[in-house]
Structures are given as C-alpha cells and as structure tokens.
Amino acid sequence: MEIKKILIASSVALGAGFAGLSAIALSKKGESVYDDKPEEKNPMEGKRVIFVQDDRDKENADGVKGHLESVGDAVVKDNFYTKYGKRVLDIILSFGGLVVLSPIYLGTAIAIKIDDPGPVFFTQKRMGKNKEFFQIHKFRSMKMATPRDVPTHKLDNPDQYITRVGKFIRAHSIDELPQIWDIFIGNMSVIGPRPALWNQDLLISEREKYGVNEIKPGLTGWAQINGRDEIEIEEKARLDGEYVEKQSLAFDMKCFMGTVSKVAQDDSVVEGGTGKMKKKICTSNKLVSIITPAYNAHGYIEAAIESVIAQTYQNWEMLVANDCSNDDTAQIVEKYASEDSRIKLLNLPQNGGVAKARNYAIERAEGAYIAFLDADDMWLPDKLEKQIEFMEEKNAAFSFTSYEIIDEKGEKTGKYVSSKKTMRANEILRNTLIGCLTVVVNREQVGDFRMPLISHAEDSMAWHEILKRGYVAYGLPEILAQYRVTNSSLTSSKKKVAKLHWKNYRSYCGFGLVKSGLYFTSYAFHAATKAKKNKK
DSSP, X not given: OHHHHHHHHHHHHHHHHHHHHHHHHHXXXXXXXXXXXXXXXXXXXXXXXXXXXXXXXXXXXXXXXXEEEEEEEOOXXXXXXXXIIHHHHHHHHHHHHHHHTHHHHHHXXXXXXXXXXXXXXXXXXXXXXXXXXXXXXXXXXXXXXXXXXXXXXXXXXXGGGBOHHHHHHHHTTGGGTTHXXXXXXXXXXXXXXXXXXXXXXXXXXXXXXXXXXXXXXXXEOTTGGGTGGGSOHHHHHHHHHHHHXXXXXXXXXXXXXXXXXHHHSOOOOOTTTTOOOOOOOOOOOOOEEEEEEESSOTTTHHHHHHHHHTOSOOOEXXXXXXXXXXXXXXXXXXXXXXXXXXXXXXXXXXXXXHHHHHHHHHTTOOOSEEEEOOTTOEEOTTHHHHHHHHHHHHTOSEEEEEEEEEOTTSOEEEEEEOOOSEEOHHHHHHOOOOOGGGOEEEHHHHOOOOOOOOSSOHHHHHHHHHHTTTOOEEEEEEEEEEEEXXXXXXXXXXXXXXXXXXXXXXXXXOOOHHHHHHHHHHHHHHHHHHHHHTOO
C-alpha cells in the first residue's frame, strides 16, 4: 500500500512538474526565437542560400570574407516520424533528462560558481530549423572575458579562456546538458546536426548542399560520433547530410548509443570549435574544351565569355560555334579571341541549329574534358575547378551540378534546379533535371560522342546515349551556373516542349505507344514537380 501511495504521489508530482515546465516553455518560446526582437531574426529564414566570397565583407566566424545570398525558398520535407514521432520522443526524453539529471545540474552549477564567479549559463545565437535563429543554452565553460560569437578555433590560444571546470565539462559534453531545455521547448532535438553559429556562413552553405539546414538541430548527431570537433567543415556537412538521408528511429538510436560511448571516453575534442574549411585544390590540369553554340547572341555572349575568363581553373579552350549569326556576335567573339588565344571562333558554313553547332565544336575540341555553356548562360567563377576536382575524386565520366535561373536582364529570379546525387540512362528519359550548361564529360573515358540532330532535347538524348554505355551521371549539389530565360526561350512554351518530347520517344527512341506513354507520364510528373519546387 505504501508503495502504491509513493507511486501515486510521484506520478502527481511528475504530472504537475511537466505541466509547469510546459507552461514555462510555452511562455518562453517566442522570446527564445527572438519574436520580441525582430531585428535579431534571420533575414535568410526559409530561404535556400549560397556563400558568395567578397573581400569587402567582414570576416565571418569561419574565417572567410563573404556573405550568404538567397537562391530561392527552402523546401522542408517532413515525414510522420520527423514531424510527430520524433517530437514526442524529444518531449519524453528531455523531460526525463531534466528530472533525472537535476543533481548533475546542481553540482555543475556550484562548481562553475566556485571556479570562476559569473553566470552559470551561457546563451548564444544559433541556427535552428529552416534557418530560424534561436538562443542556445550551455553551462559556461569559458572565462567571462572570452569574446562572444567566435568559434573556439578562431581564438588565439583558446586554452587561456577555458576554466578548469570548463575543460572537464567540455571533454565529457556536460556543458551541453542545458540544451535539454532547448529540446523541451522545441528549438532542438535529441539527435540532429549540431546547431551552427549564426555567422558560420561557410558551414551553413556547405550544409545547404545536403538539406541539413531544413531539419531541427540536435544535442548530438552522426557527425559528433564520427569525429566531432577535429573534422573539417566539408566533412562535417557531408556527415550531417548522411544523417538527413538516413533519419529514422533506428538510426537515431544508433546515434544515441554512439554518443553514450563517446561521452564515457572522448579523445576527439579539439579546442578548435567546429573545425576549419579545408581549401580544395584541384590537382588536375587537363585541358577542358568548352562548347558554346551562338546564334544572334548580341547582348549575352560577352557575359558568357567573361564568366569563362573568370574561372579559377585556367586550362581551358572555349570553342564558340557561330551558327551564321546576322548580328555582331562574330565580331564580339573575334575581339575576345584576339586578346586570349584560348577563345576560338568557329564559323559554320551554313545555319544548322544548336545540335549541329555543338557537334561542329566537339569535332574540333582537343580537351580531355568537354563542358557546355550556351551563349546566353553563365558560370560562377569556381565552377570548373570544383567540378573537375569532384570528377577526379569519383573517377566520374559524367557530372552535372545544380543551377539557378536568371531573367533576360541577368537578374536572379529566386528559382533554381537542384541536382540529384546520381542519374542513370533511363532516368534521363524521364527527367530533364540535367542542365546542359552544368555538364562536364570525361572524353578519355566515354570516347567519342555527338548530339542527335533533332529539334528538341538533343542534349538529353546525347546524355542518354553516353550513359547507355554503362556510365553514371554524378551530381554535384552546388549551384555553379546561371541559366538565362529569355522571351525566345523554347522552354517558355510548355505545350510545344511536351509535343517535341513525345516525338522524341516515338521517332528518335523508337518506343511503342505504351512505353512512350509511360516515359511521357513520368516526364510530365517530374516537370510539374520541378516547376512547383522552383517557384519563387
């Protein structure tokens, strides 16, 4: 009977405690995400971003001058587990943690006060789900004189700032325990990527490639148990992306159990905060032949050429195939060619269309790699360097990247097309995801190829023929090119595009009605999905 009374009393006490904490959490939620300070909110909240290096900017927390720019709206993909199941588990575990660990909270607070008088807790602005800023809580492990909003790796001799108690609680992750409150209030989860500082632009942009910024940050995660502080930013972002892909109850349990063993004896803590950004240096110096068909490209061709000249990868040749333009396109290219021998003007004997122009240039190309850039499109400066390095790492025969869409004047539209990790031959027929301006082909691997002389999607059909040889198209999930939509763009007429696609299935591919119908239905679905996803 006494045991029953104790259980009832305990249940009532826990219920009352839970209700009280829930009421406090509800009242503090808005304040924790700066609802009371709109000026502190993140202007990039809910946006997809890229990092733009700019020497005019103040150096950010990752040690690089630059800033984030929006390239469209972010897409948050929640399933039942991530939206409901995980939140229920977070509430149960965080409330249980607050109760069970209360003696450790008290002991740690006393030790901090004795070691270095000052506040027990340390709050800091961090990046939450969908780039919402929130206040994170930690036990203070650094001296009061430590600069705020500076990752530990950027401090000169960081050991001088860490208190004696701080060194112990950091080594065993005790300093992170107050974040159990941040989990209970709803700003964090038990398992997830560690929340970045609000001004860690490089880490944020690297995570953007993997959709990491669209999920709730965690107390511990996959990257934490696979290296923690000593791993490079790029590797950390990749591991966080791996977590996004595998996110499930079973994988969260694996991360949780891995954390328990790490906390018991952790030799991976480097007093360097979140790691540094490893500077990738492309070791390849193989010639890249850039294929550029041009017809009446006045007003655009200069920007395209300038974007190639600005490439950090310098061993290239640009073959501009002038398809009998009747404006000054040839004269513009000749001017650049006279100043840079890497730029070559090829005048076709008669107008034959974009496929014939590309083939004319491909036949005269000398590069080990073949890249494509239409006369009205542009590349970002590190496009070739990053893509060639990416291909060398994967020994890839074919690669493509994400790209953004600009208007006729070159202004950003806020729309973009994201690459998939890989695509195979049959996927090309169902999905127009690969932008020609992003493609690089390793001709040493795939051998000779040409584009079919058809009136639409000649590039997609060429990719299909290449991949049919047994190769895989590898996608680099970074926006490295800009696709210009003009009033004369063929893609502006959806009805016409659909008819030409159907014609390709029936005439070029030789498919029957049923097979053509299946491919066309899949193509239409992907086109509609892409259009919806890329709406501003």
